[in-house]
Amino acid sequence: MNFELKALGLAEAAAQKCDALVVVMGEDFAGGSDPVSRLAQEARKAGDFEGKPGKLLQAYRFEGVAASRLVLAGAGDGSAKRIQAAVHAAVAALRSKGVKRLVVCLPADAPEGAVRAAVAGTAEASYVFVATKSKPEGRELQRVTIAVAGDVAAHQGAFDAARAAANGIEFxxxxxxxxxxxxxxxxxxxxxxxxxxxxxxxxxxxxxxxxxxxxxxxxxxxxxxxxxxxxxxxxxxxxxxxxxxxxxxxxxxxxxxxxxxxxxxxxxxxxxxxxxxxxxxxxxxxxxxxxxxxxxxxxxxxxxxxxxxxxxxxxxxxxxxxxxxxxxxxxxxxxxxxxxxxxxxxxxxxxxxxxxxxxxxxxxxxxxxxxxxxxxxxxxxxxxxxxxxxxxxxxxxxxxxxxxxxxxxxxxxxxxxxxxxxxxxxxxxxxxxxxxxxxxxxxxxxxxxxxxxxxxxxxxxxxxxxxxxxxxxxxxxxxxxxxxGRKPAAAAKRKPAAGAAMARRTGGAGRKAAA
Structure with missing residues (x-):
């Protein structure tokens, strides 16, 4: 799958020609006057969407949105971890829907790590193993645009690293x-x-x-x-x-x-x-x-x-x-x-x-x-x-x-x-x-x-x-x-610090992973 990075606001993202638009929203989302913001505001008033972690709201051919499918994905406090989970849930919900071209729109105030989280969440949820199947079906998603607010250059390094990591994980x-x-x-x-x-x-x-x-x-x-x-x-x-x-x-x-x-x-x-x-x-x-x-x-x-x-x-x-x-x-x-x-x-x-x-x-x-x-x-x-x-x-x-x-x-x-x-x-x-x-x-x-x-x-x-x-x-x-500009790990050997985090007791039973 091909990833690209673009600077798009909600209104611009709504105008993008694609099969599906995923908009990640935290609990404190305010929005504007664009179609996506209006949907989110009305859904909140009706109690249908709150921006809480894992919550999704799907719409089909919503007025003012060029994408055939629109998904609002709740990201709770807006942390990178919550954003990754939100994108994963949204992309998983779109599986088997014939989505080939996807736009993922991140919050305007997304934290450092949000771009990486969006790429990782998309790649993980869309992965399908087909190498040993007689009919290799299921890999539908082909092109993904990660939309960010502001200067793309500020996110480019993180995006390049995230894309490389996603390819390595898939490999x-x-x-x-x-x-x-x-x-x-x-x-x-x-x-x-x-x-x-x-x-x-x-x-x-x-x-x-x-x-x-x-x-x-x-x-x-x-x-x-x-x-x-x-x-x-x-x-x-x-x-x-x-x-x-x-x-x-x-x-x-x-x-x-x-x-x-x-x-x-x-x-x-x-x-x-x-x-x-x-x-x-x-x-x-x-x-x-x-x-x-x-x-x-x-x-x-x-x-x-x-x-x-x-x-x-x-x-x-x-x-x-x-x-x-x-x-x-x-x-x-x-x-x-x-x-x-x-x-x-x-x-x-x-x-x-x-x-x-x-x-x-x-x-x-x-x-x-x-x-x-x-x-x-x-x-x-x-x-x-x-x-x-x-x-x-x-x-x-x-x-x-x-x-x-x-x-x-x-x-x-x-x-x-x-x-x-x-x-x-x-x-x-x-x-x-x-x-x-x-x-x-x-x-x-x-x-x-x-x-x-x-x-x-x-x-x-x-x-x-x-x-x-x-x-x-x-x-x-x-x-x-x-x-x-980073100091490498020290070469001197040290013993673990006192009180290092640990489980008090581990046994040999459970999943039959190799000993």
Whole structure:
């Protein structure tokens, strides 16, 4: 879909020739003498529309409005979060109405972030997956105009970033929604190469022999049970001087997770195709970087394989030697995500990064702790954690900081290796993060557990593209100081601040996200 930005008042927006006009209104909307304002005023008097969050009023061929369909969308206090929800509700209501040309008119006093919110809300509500359907119907919306009051130039930067993020999110959703027989590790490598060719990135895709030569024993062990060959993908975007240390993004790419020998229950196992949500988010973020071209260096690392049971598969009781040289006793083969990530985190050291962020559908325990609203955030560096939290809030893609107290790592002790790969049910999301932390001690590090946010189940089943919005916003805020006037995350490692936000207790039950 094509987005454009225009300066239009309500009267001008009403005159636009389009299939539908969405007008976002807060509770304090006053309006003028134009047709849309008159409708809103009359509807309020009649008690049919109040501008409250989620409220919609639809009109067909309303006098004085060129669009066939008019939707008034309530945005409550007019915050960016409410605007995104209002636009999402309005566009969702127009689905299957044959709307190809849409104008979204924002309030005259819309806050910073309103343009981003409008683009994100439109893109999310209009997305339809058709790649594997015999009759690819449903993608009707083709052109969207975001109408703002005043000078367009003041909103252009935010609009360009929002459009790039929306394209990145859609790219991630498309990959996540592909069935596991198509979205294989090989396919992820091919998609990375296509991105690199289209946007001028550097790309290297390693196979089983190269991974074995490097000494990535944990990644190689997880891949043993599948006939699909593993891939280790390295993407590099250079938007700043070569001397600038990069941010490294590490995405978990388990393209299907049966649990291995520790096999999962059959119900909803099909959703384990979404276990490559971290990998999809890294690729989606690079898709956005290719458009917005920020002044920052970024490296993407994606360890990818399947986790299946066969005669060669990883077994409970096996001891692995990771790339770092640390040994790991496998107590549960369904805790495979951390095994492939630990080798990638060690590999990241060679880039001398300013920060490393790994993204993974890691634990069902995080779903119990935070549900589907916020991603779990763990960080060894306070500045990095704050930057990610602020980015998530600004992008309406929120996360919540969880603890990393040393005591949580006690459960990883074992008599047979340097550590075990699981520590029991209590605080399962935290102990998984503590495992990863043992491989991320040489740089500022953060871990995003997206098991609850990377996809939806039930009638709305499908990938969400999260946390691409958060990652893009974070990277834009971490550009070289000469370009963005922002101080990068501090290089010094810090322990989490006392009283860091947390859930008191997390369990291992709930959605069967890969451990």
């Amino acid at each position: 991630a959703r498309e990959l996540g929604n592909l069935p596991p027989n198509l979205a294989t590790p090989t396919r992820l490598g091919e998609e990375a190469k296509k991105l690199a060719k289209a946007h001028g990135f550097q790309c290297e895709v390693l196979g089983p022999k190269e991974v074995a030569k490097l000494g990535m024993g944990a990644l190689a062990a997880v891949a043993r049970g599948s006939e699909e060959p593993l891939r280790f993908i390295v993407l590099k975007y250079q938007g700043a001087a070569a001397s600038e240390a990069p941010v490294v993004l590490v995405g978990k790419g388990i393209t299907f997770d049966s649990g291995g020998i520790s096999i999962k229950p059959a119900p909803e196992m099909d959703e384990m195709k979404f276990d490559m949500g971290g990998a999809a988010s890294v690729l989606g973020t690079f898709r956005a970087l290719g458009e917005v071209r920020p002044a920052i260096n970024v490296v993407g690392l994606i360890p990818s394989c399947e986790n299946l049971p066969d005669g060669r598969a990883l077994k409970p009781g096996d001891v692995l030697t990771s790339l770092s040289g640390q040994t790991i006793e496998v107590l549960n083969t369904d805790a495979e995500g951390r095994l492939i990530l630990c080798d990638a985190l060690t590999y990241a050291e060679r880039f001398k990064p300013r920060a490393v962020v790994d993204i993974a559908t890691l634990t069902g325990a995080c779903v119990i702790a935070l549900g589907a609203v916020r991603s779990g955030l763990f960080a060894s560096d306070d500045d990095l954690a704050l930057a990610l939290q602020e980015a998530g809030d600004a992008a309406c893609d929120p996360c919540w900081r969880m603890p990393l107290d040393d005591e949580y790592g006690e459960g990883l002790k074992t008599n047979f290796a340097d550590m075990a790969n699981v520590a029991g049910r209590p605080a399962g999301a935290v102990t998984a993060a503590k495992f990863l932390q043992r491989f991320a001690s040489r740089y500022p590090w953060a871990h995003l557990d997206i098991a609850g946010t990377a996809w939806k189940g039930g009638a709305a089943k499908g990938a969400t593209g999260r946390p691409v919005g958060l990652l893009v916003q974070y990277l834009l805020g971490q550009q070289a100081p000469s370009a963005a």
